Amino acid sequence: MDRVMAATVFNHICDLGSLSAAARALGLSRPMVSRYLDEMEKWAGARLIHRSSRRLTITPAGEEALVKTRSLAQLSLDISAASAAEIPSGTLRVACAHFTAMHILAPVLPVFLARFPELRIEVEINNQPVSLVGERIDAAIRITDNPEPGTIARRLGDCESVLCASADYLRQHGIPQTLDCLAQHNCLYYSGFAGKSWHFDDEQGNAVSVAIKGNLSAGISALLCESALAGMGIALVPEQEAREGLARGQLIRLLPQLKPRRLPIYGLYLSREHQPAGLRLLLDALHEILV
DSSP states (O other): OOHHHHHHHHHHHHHHSSHHHHHHHHTOOHHHHHHHHHHHHHHHTSOOEEEOSSOEEEOHHHHHHHHHHHHHHHHHHHHHHHHHHHSOOEEEEEEEOHHHIIIIITTTHHHHHHHOTTEEEEEEEOSSOOOTTTTTOSEEEEEOSSOOTTSEEEEEEEEOEEEEEEHHHHHHHOOOOSGGGGGGSEEEEETTSSSSEEEEEOTTSOEEEEEOEEEEEESOHHHHHHHHHTTSOEEEEEHHHHHHHHHTTSEEEOOTTSEEOOEEEEEEESOSTTOOHHHHHHHHHHHHHHO
């Protein structure tokens, strides 16, 4: 017979004071409870309970066994909980922007979901802050220097950007040689950040910025990159978004002496104590590819 179950039955008998009460609490028949008690006494090599028509009395050997069976039952629960935590299941709802979904989340998902086949992930594409509670979101992955208030923000890595334009645009409008020159160009900028300024670190590591203007802003970096490829202006976009165009020579990196300010990538969630089993594992997987 299962000794862990026998220990559990013994604990219930001692707590509830009768075999019948233990049977009701555990959903077992009374004869089965009696068999488990017999098994415990064989295991212990001593009588653990004196049974009479009126009551049960725990023997000294039973008192010693009870201390050990309580520890055994708790250990069994701890092992089961730990095992369940490592095998996530159910649905995990994640909110992120289009760029994050395509360039950060998408490379992780095939291996991650193959590793945890009982887990299902729903991705909500949203470039604006979301209500984690109101929209039943387990986590939001955001590239921002201002995480949404009221959330726990786990930093997963940094997003590096590149300043670039097409060769056609530069032939027509000239190549900017200094930061201030950007103010004279048509700049394609991300509408998700307040203000119309671009921020960089110069060669000495000092923070510098320039006010820019342009005829196109968007909340999707892919549109800004495509517009730069079409010769519409100068764009400051995530390096991953522009990588293919740069490799093919369709985009030209500008002002290499300046380093665009890095933006943190955060995983935002509401509670450490009531975190879905798969969430920590997903954030771990994202952190591994971003650091």
